[in-house]
Amino acid sequence: MHRLIPLLLLVLAACTEMPAPTTPAPQDSPDTKVQTDVRVRAGAAAQRFVTVVETVEPVAERVCRERTRGMNCNFQIVVDDRPGEPANAFQTIDETGRPIIGFNIALIATARNADELAFILGHEAAHHVLDHISKTVQSATVGAVIFSGIAALGGADAEAVRSAEELGATVGARTYSKEFELEADQLGTIIAARAGYDPVRGSAFFTRIPDPGNRFLGSHPPNAARVEIVRKTYAAFKAGNI
DSSP: OOOOOEEHHHHHHHTTOOOOOOOOOOOOHHHHHHHHHHHHHHHHHHHHHHHHHHHHHHHHHHHHHOOOOOOOOEEEEEOOOOTOOSSEEEEOOOSSOOEEEEHHHHHHHHHSSHHHHHHHHHHHHHHTTTTTTHHHHHHHHHHHHHHHHHHTTTTEEEHHHHHHHHHHHHHHHHHHHHHHHHHHHHHHHHHHTTTTTHHEEEEGGGGOOOTTTTTTOOOSOOHHHHHHHHHHHHHHHHOOOO
């Protein structure tokens, strides 16, 4: 299970990891200087993340309330502090229905500016506003039923039917995944823009991650398509058309 820490701990970490500037003593070794520099940069990245969350989260909650009825819009932002994990962000829902958005340390550290963090946060919040989790579950359920039914009608044994059910769930879950990602990019652009950030600059994050291309049943659309929808949406936002 992912070990998550509340945003408050990140704030405290930022405070403890950012010592007051001092003049290095002559006896400081190169290793000590490197470690100090790493701590300062980590503290700066943490503080930037905290600022983005404080700015974007209220906007995301307003957009959620504007566009939904009866949905829990009280976002909780958490940080996965496991070391060595690839940069990642995610959205899920806890047992009470409260939406959770998670960032891991690697993503916070590798984001080059606040616009990237704001766009990613807006994107993950958009998944919840657009109810993508429940829609994915529904698609997976339908796929599982269809595939297992076909296998059973074909005379497959119990094990083969279970395998077909699992395959059907996977196919069903991925049927609309690319569409959902683009929808989240579009609404995430609006959320970030309403919070005062530049989502086009933020979408530059896509240029530094592997491009999934346009694979059959792939979970994400090509990076170029994502950048393009951000660009068009932001242009429409600035023109007052959305």
